[in-house]
Amino acid sequence: NKYQCLQWDYKTHNSSHFKRHGITHSEIRSHPCSKCDFVARCPASLRNHLTLHTNERRYSCKKCNYKAKQYSHLRNHLLIHNSIKPHACPHCDYRGKRIDALRNHLLSHSNNAAAETYLCEDCDYKTSKMANLRSHRLTHSRIKSFSCSICDYKSSYRSDISRHTNNVHNKPDKRFFCTDCNYKTSRADHLKAHVKTHSSLRKKCPHCEYKAVKSISVRTHIKKIHPDKS
Structure with a gap:
């Protein structure tokens, strides 16, 4: 019936x-x-x-x-x-007749995920999921029509070129430097704050208000500015 x-x-x-x-x-x-x-x-x-x-x-x-x-x-x-198996596994050729059977099958992939690694043939990228590798491979197939005007770097996106230029080529000019150590900076206010770290350690010239962290700097100063008192 x-x-x-x-x-x-x-x-x-x-x-x-x-x-x-x-x-x-x-x-x-x-x-x-x-x-x-x-x-x-x-x-x-x-x-x-x-x-x-x-x-x-x-x-x-x-x-x-x-x-x-x-x-x-x-x-x-x-x-x-029933011979119809509508539920397909995204990781292998397995197909299930019922969704709960597919869920049980997927556990076998999660348990072995750490042991299975998919590698990209064009770079060092690797992943535990084939779907992720397929998405990554698309980055190699895109035409890289944007080029850096300074070096050979190329990209499929204009935004990548701007980011590359700022990070690699537009390094700030550190024209402010400390006379008592190797510190350099591109900002005067940063140098001013840095100089204060030396204030408690400075040596004073006995003939004027000049101060320096290093004694040799004070002696050099005296020879140049107060030669008759050296």
Whole structure:
């Protein structure tokens, strides 16, 4: 029988008969379960529900030894005997008949992900997922039409050229330098702040207000500025 009612023990090959039968069901739930709060619309629905409280498996598969308590469970089981496998694994050739079977299969990939590595043939890129490698490979196939005006660097994006130029070629000119150490900076305020770090260690010229961190600097100063007192 092609059409089977899930509430009553009704079966038919005719779709119009099946629809007519459905009208006979009342919306009033008048068949309560004696073991829980469930209330069924018809005796057949109640009998189907009662199997949840027992070990009775009244629905049998005609193709194997499988038995189910509910018809819906049997219907899901019958998919196993179907040759159609619509659920494909994105990592290998596996295909499953049911989505839960595919989920179980995907666990095998997650457990072995660390052991499997996909390498790019054109650079040092590597990943544990083939899908990521495919996306990465597209970066090598794009035409690099933008070039740096200073060196041989090329890119598919103008923004990359600007970033490259700023990071590589536009290094700031450190024209402010400390006379007491090797510190250099491109900003005068930074140098001023740095000089303060030497203030407590400075040596003073005995003849003027000149100070320096190194004694040799003070001696050199005296020879140049106060030669008659050296």
